Amino acid sequence: MANPILSSMHIAALILSFLLFFILGMSSAQLSKNFYETSCPEALSIIKLSVHSTVQTEPRMGASLLRLHFFDCFINGCDGSILLDDTANFTGEKSADPIRGSIRGYDVIDNIKAQLENSCPDVVSCADILTVVARDSVVELGGPTWKVLLGRRDSTTASLSDANMDIPGPASNLSQLISAFSKKGFSVKEMVALAGAHTIGKARCTNFRNRIYNDTNINAPFARSMQAICPPSGGDNNLASLDSSSTSFDNVYFNNLLSQKGLMHSDQELFNGGFTDSLVKTYSSNPSTFASDFANAMAKMDNLSPLTGSNGQIRKNCRKIN
Structure with missing residues (x-):
């Protein structure tokens, strides 16, 4: 029998996604694929070359x-707020529990921003840099591409409380994941596709310790191999790959879930006897379907509540407001 709580949540998520579609549509309508064509024609190539050099290294x-x-x-839209350092007036998102110690790459963005300021001062926003860098990073690791619309402006503030509330944590169960993504307008299918981003990268011991010692739906030899990396106490920053091919953007993540x-x-939680099991199976056996659905979901994410027009600013330094 279907879980009535999850079923009602599914319906609510679909309704919310439908409503937010129009909001996102109005926001993205102010963005343009060719936004920097005349104001900074080298912008995309500067970003692409920087990402290539960084990821190759x-x-x-x-x-x-x-x-x-x-x-x-995920925190108040794609506005570059995560890049802001703390000030006397606010404690920014970098200090939030899900972000502190887990997010890196700020220096890469700083380097790209410096190049763009040298080429075309006060033109390219930090929010746009983040958006293009994400797409180019996926492509660099063998993943799909998607059309990125441009013209975002940068936030002049950040919210520690929103960062702590909005980011789904590593201990989240399925209903919590569905709720977190539905609040941003994503369907369950889009959520599972976006989770496939964990086909690349690594996680700190503190984010998976409880699972490898306490969960029962885990492959025993796999748990033991992770316990060798992550002891019961200490070693919080020890790293483990999110899937067995963590430097290649593929569908191995979903195959790993099938094997617990x-x-x-x-x-x-995406493959634990719930109604997302079928999506995991689909993506595990159809890499092209996963790549396409991931690209479409990312294109949608890129357009979460961007600041456009006269809202926000174009920061000269991504770490602080002008």
């Missing part, structure tokens, strides 16, 4: 840059 950074964009968009080898509790 350290493949893991590709996942970090994608994660940086995801977190930025999801690294974090929230990962394995």
Whole structure:
């Protein structure tokens, strides 16, 4: 019998997604694929070359840059607020529990911004840089591409409380994941596709310790191998790959879930006897379907509540307001 709570949540998520579609549509209508065509024609090539150089040097950074964009968009929209350092007037998002110690790549964005300021001062926003960098990082690691609309402006503030509330944590169960993503206008299918971003990158021991010692829906040899990396206490920053091919953007993440080898509790929740099991099976056997659905979901995420027109500003330094 279907779980009535999850079923009602599914319906609510669909309704919310339908309503937010129009809001997102109005926001993205102010964005343009060719926004910098005349004001900074070299912008996209500067970003692409920087991402290529960075990921070639350290493949893991590709996942970090994608994660940086995801977190930025999940907290009050894709506005570059995650890049702001704390000030006397506010404690920013960098200090939030889901972000502190888990997010990296700020220096990569700083470097790209400096190049763009040298080429075309006061033109390219930090929010747009994050958006393009995420797409280019996925492509660099062998994943799909998608059309990125441009013209976002940067937030002049950040919210610690929203960062702590909005980011789904590694201990989230399925209903919590559905709720977190539905609040941002994503369907269950889009949520599962976006979770596939965990096909690249690594996680800290503190984010998967409880699973490898306490969960029962876990492959025993896999749990033991992770316990060798992550002891019961200490070693919080020890790293483990999110899937067994963590520097290649593919569908191995979903194959791992079928074998109960999801690294974090929230990962394995997608294949744990719930109605997302069928989506995991589909993506595990159809890499092209996953790639297409992921690209479409990312294009939608890129347009979460962007600041446009006269809202916000174009920061000269992504770490502080002008």
